[in-house]
Amino acid sequence: xxxxxxxxxxxxxxxxxxxxxxxxxxxxxxxxxxxxxxxxxxxxxxxxxxxxxxxxxxxxxxxxxxxxxxxxxxxxxxxxxxxxxxxxxxxxxxxxxxxxxxxxxxxxxxxxxxxxxxxxxxxxxxxxxxxxxxxxxxxxxxxxxxxxxxxxxxxxxxxxxxxxxxxxxxxxxxxxxxxxxxxxxxxxxxxxxxxxxxxxxxxxxxxxxxxxxxxxxxxxxxxxxxxxxxxxxxxxxxxxxxxxxxxxxxxxxxxxxxxxxxxxxxxxxxxxxxxxxxxxxxxxxxxxxxxxxxxxxxxxxxxxxxxxxxxxxxxxxxxxxxxxxxxxxxxxxxx
Numbered sequence: 365x366x367x368x369x370x371x372x373x374x375x376x377x378x379x380x381x382x383x384x385x386x387x388x389x390x391x392x393x394x395x396x397x398x399x400x401x402x403x404x405x406x407x408x409x410x411x412x413x414x415x416x417x418x419x420x421x422x423x424x425x426x427x428x429x430x431x432x433x434x435x436x437x438x439x440x441x442x443x444x445x446x447x448x449x450x451x452x453x454x455x456x457x458x459x460x461x462x463x464x465x466x467x468x469x470x471x472x473x474x475x476x477x478x479x480x481x482x483x484x485x486x487x488x489x490x491x492x493x494x495x496x497x498x499x500x501x502x503x504x505x506x507x508x509x510x511x512x513x514x515x516x517x518x519x520x521x522x523x524x525x526x527x528x529x530x531x532x533x534x535x536x537x538x539x540x541x542x543x544x545x546x547x548x549x550x551x552x553x554x555x556x557x558x559x560x561x562x563x564x565x566x567x568x569x570x571x572x573x574x575x576x577x578x579x580x581x582x583x584x585x586x587x588x589x590x591x592x593x594x595x596x597x598x599x600x601x602x603x604x605x606x607x608x609x610x611x612x613x614x615x616x617x618x619x620x621x622x623x624x625x626x627x628x629x630x631x632x633x634x635x636x637x638x639x640x641x642x643x644x645x646x647x648x649x650x651x652x653x654x655x656x657x658x659x660x661x662x663x664x665x666x667x668x669x670x671x672x673x674x675x676x677x678x679x680x681x682x683x684x685x686x687x688x689x690x691x692x693x694x695x696x697x698x699x
Contacts, residue, residue, distance in 0.1 A: 463670035466636040468625050472589035474669045477558045479527035479542040484520060486631050487695045492517050494694045496677055498664055498687035500626055507626030509639075509666065511675050511696050520698065528555065532573040537566055552576060556586075563587045567605075578605040584618050593638065596621045617645040628666040630675050631698035635668040637675075662686055663693070671697065 464474065488494050494515045500507035528540045533555070543553040546568065555567040564583035570576035580601045588597045598619040605612060624639040642663040647656050659681050666675040678693030679686075 463668075466669060468638070469590050469592045470587075470638060470667055470669060472561055475672050477541060477563070479525050481525045483523045484698055485523060485695045486514075486518050486698045487521050488515060488518050488691075488693070490692050493680065493690045493692050494518075495689060496691045496694060497689065498677060500624075503627075507624060509626065509628045509637075509675070511677070511694075512629045512631055515694065518694075526553070531569075533567075533569045533577060536577065536579075537569075540566060543569070557583065561589045574606070575609055576605075576607050578603050578607060578612065580616075584616070585620075586618075587620075591622050591638070591640075593622050593625050614646060614648040617647075619643045619645075628668075628675050630696035632674065632696075635666075635671060635674050637666040637668045640665040640667055662688065 496511075498509070500509045502508075523544065525542045525544045528534050528537060528543050531543070534540070537555050539557050540555045541558040543555050546552040546554050551571045553569050553571065554565055555569060557564045557566050563586045565586055566580055566583045568576065568578040580603055582599065582601055584599045584601050585597055588595075596619070598617065600615065600617045603612070603614050603616055619642070621641045622638050623641050626637065626639070628635055628637045642665060644661045644663070646659045648658075649656055660683070661681055662679040662683055664675075664677045664687070665673050667673050674697040676693060676695045677691050679688045680690060680692045
């Protein structure tokens with residue numbers, strides 16, 4: 365069983381979430397140094413904990429049908445489950461893998477994608493918001509965001525990606541690279557495409573055939589590579605199709621801005637990151653042509669080389685304060 369880096373994006377309860385993660389098979393422990401491994405194990409050059417050498421780790425598949433209700437999604441064939449991270453740089457003494465030297469730029473080649481993977485996070489129940497501080501500390505002349513402390517009611521979750529081949533909606537999204545549940549324990553999947561220098565969201569579908577199928581025109585650009593402090597990109601998309609077996613049509617606008625660089629501390633460790641600010645606007649028409657229902661949400665994404673987004677902090681709907689201090693979404697990379 366092998367590990368890789370995945371980029372998972374999802375839209376849940378009116379707010380988009382981006383969760384690129386260190387991802388492993390269900391019995392594999394991912395590492396970037398021996399300190400992340402159990403006693404008697406070491407971090408191999410492939411980035412997994414093993415007793416002795418990497419030969420102790422075999423290849424295994426994920427049971428994608430277990431608890432998902434996606435028929436036919438368990439076929440591993442070329443989905444990316446057996447891919448290793450792309451260029452992770454040179455090896456330190458003892459065979460510990462390293463990312464390329466931090467240069468303040470996130471390249472697409474520094475983040476991998478795939479289906480049939482699992483990422484592990486510490487997160488909260490959206491019904492029980494957490495108090496947060498998005499104002500970084502200044503340490504040695506640089507910025508540090510510390511999200512490592514436990515918060516009341518937090519839990520550990522595993523976020524999976526699925527191969528769309530063989531699903532009821534596969535023919536409608538021939539360009540899709542992978543899908544993922546929008547919400548832990550939910551019944552909606554986001555549909556995503558990896559393109560040249562972009563990661564895009566192309567649709568949302570239900571596990572149950574025909575219940576929900578939404579198309580984004582144009583697809584929402586979630587990340588445009590490479591990016592650095594000062595970069596900005598935006599997509600206004602018409603979302604149309606069927607939601608809960610009823611016809612649906614509305615607009616969503618996603619505006620991303622790379623605002624700062626620094627370090628972030630999460631349960632998995634401390635990472636050099638770029639802070640990416642996301643503002644999402646939803647506009648829903650009504651029977652009155654002069655009146656539209658609008659909703660906004662804010663997210664802060666902390667993106668690292670090789671590891672992807674290691675922390676996501678999301679606001680409540682229509683938050684007036686930015687940076688905000690109460691988070692409806694608070695997700696941090698953990699092992």
